[in-house]
Amino acid sequence: MLTYWTLFGGGDGVVMSSIIDKFNQERPLGDGVGIRRQRVPWDQYYDRLFTALTGDAAPDMAIMHGSLLRRFSDVLVNPMQHLDAGLEDQYLASHSDMVTINGEAQALPMDFHPAGIYYNKTIFEEAGLDPESPPSNWEEFKAAGDAIVSETDNHAWVPTPYQDGVGSYRAWSSWVKQAGGELFNDDYSEPLFNNEVGREMTQTFYDMTGDWGWAEQTSEENWGNRVFQNGNLGMVTNGTWYVNVMRELDDFEWGFFKPYVAPGHEQNAAWADGHTVILPQSADRNDRKTRLAAEAANWITTQNPEWGTEAGHLPAGREINESGALEEAEIYDKTLSKFLEMAEAEEYFFHPQWPQGDPNDESNWSWLVDVWAHNSEPDEAIQGAEQTINNAIGN
Amino acid sequence: MSIRNRLSGLTRTEEGHKRQTIGPVSRETLEGYLWALPYLAAFAVFLLWPLAKGLWMSAHDWNPLLPSESEWIGIQNYVELLNDPFFWGALWNTLYFVVLTVAPMVVLSLVLALGVNRNVKGKTALRTIYFSPYVLTIAVVAIVWLEFLSTDFGPINYYLDMFLGIRPQWLTSELLAMPSLAMTTVWWLLGFNFVILLAARQNVPERLYEAARLDGASTWRQFRDITLPQMRNALLFVVIIQFIYQFQVFGQPYVMTSGGPDQSTRTIVYYLYQSAFNQQSFGYAAAIGYILFAILVIISLVNYYVIGGDNE
16 A cells, blocks of 8 residues: 545545545556555644654655745655656646756646636626626726725725735735746745835735725734625635635635736736645655555546546646546636636746745745734835745745 | 671661662662653653753754754854844743733632632532633634634624724734733633642641631631642642743644734744744754743742742
8 A cells, every 4th residue: 555645625635535536446556556545634734744754754655735845855756767758748847847856856746726816796796897807907906996895895805815924925926926026036045025026016915905995904814715705805816726615605606817917017927836746755665666656646646637627726637638628627617727828828936945944834924914914014024024034944 | 787687688777677678779779760660761762862862953953854964063053043033032922921821820720719619609510610621622722712802703802893892803913912812821721720729729727727717817817828828839830830831832823823913922932843844943943942941940940939938
């Protein structure tokens, strides 16, 4: 049996569970090869995985976000070295880029999950906006937000439904990049966002809950999620996974649009990260088992279109993307098609892949939430953020 | 001592008891060591070894994934720590939290223990009620209080808004976040102190109070001159334990505020956790642990001598 750790809950947890069930029923690698899946809750996952890695007790395979691969590269096996030559072509180039660090694959890519904007069509109608023509630039976005606030009793937009730092970073960093600003240097060893564009975007966040009255000045966890699901929020930025939440809401007329609505927009750019399957180094695992783990990871990442059609992510497998399966998905028109267009046009950038430090640690980005909640002033916050990030990555 | 006794390993002590000796050590002493051996072994493996390993790590730029590549840097982690504004911020936050929790928790639990010790109706039920929050895990406590303290959706603000027209941002404003965590903590952990102090109060001999009453001592005088001195050891224990416990606060800010807003609830142990698991700076985290250890030793000693006085 191959041990396999995952962190998926909710909709994509169910899909991953069904994929592993299928593997264990079909036994594509032979009768003797099965997968024992262990789901660790998201908030504990990386701590446990990290502890397992340091204690040489890691599973044969595990899910890891692309943004963490550089940090753990010392203890990861290159799966390509254990697969037949040519199998790397099974993956889309964009996804392969994500897992390649210093010219070597650190994992097998499973998906991309960029961020976009979900919106409430009913509120758009109430505000006198065309629910079938969501904003496509800053002027339209600003006008839509102002109309929602002035014409209805609802809130306009939040950068993240969870009111969390990482979620805020998705929206904020997308806008910084769209306006031509930089976030980090090439090897992610230095933050560069304390620049004019970065400050402007931070000020925009501040104004939204200040003078513009777009949302409450709050950092309360899940605030955006609650008001959006209650039908009191017009627009919210979030990733591919949010589609499963939206699908479960009865009588909720919702739509989705690409997030290219930054003030001072110069280029299309959306924040993205992705799930990958890693093979941690293990003194106890022989070459045969490592090869089987690589083949199982290859099967998981290339043979399961439901990871896109049901879980809502952009699968890394070329065959899945070319098979037409995604086009037949119920969510294709609403979200998948737009996410696919964004990926095919390479209109994305990766979440920071720091050599040290956890880019998903809340405290790195909580300054954005504090600006949003008016707990701190924009300029002061971004200066503090630079110091925080430098501290986090060991500068 | 006869030759026969010496050969058989039997000696006669001053009190006249017979004691077996094996070589220079008495059998009783040896047995004592043998009984203590399992604990001493566990103490060495689970405490002394980690302490030594932690100290060793704190003198390195420790690479947890490849320990053999760790670099010896001496006291550099400690020097950096003393110049780290984040550490001082976390220390200040922790001190603030300790101030907000320890005194109310000790005083309240003492008041409750003394109250429930009286002949009130339903005192068994009250004892259960006071103690019951203590059995909850921090995850449950956090989830419950996150709901209660929610600015827009919580029942507390619902009624405050209804009657007073205010909706405080309990967990999301710098002013209220730490007091809110402290309030949650006092509610959660009060039961532990309560049980200890109640037991201590019940051990105070009633004859002392009877004698005092015969002498015409007021309730306050009885409390000051009998109750407090008699409960001194229990109070000392509770105060020291609470200082140690509250200085190590982690779960509440981790789950309820993520250290925010604006890092106002990031505590020392939270910072230690972040240094280790998020920044992968295990040597630095070990140094934080040792500073915390030193602080706790000093505070415990101060408490011991201030509250304990000349009590042996």
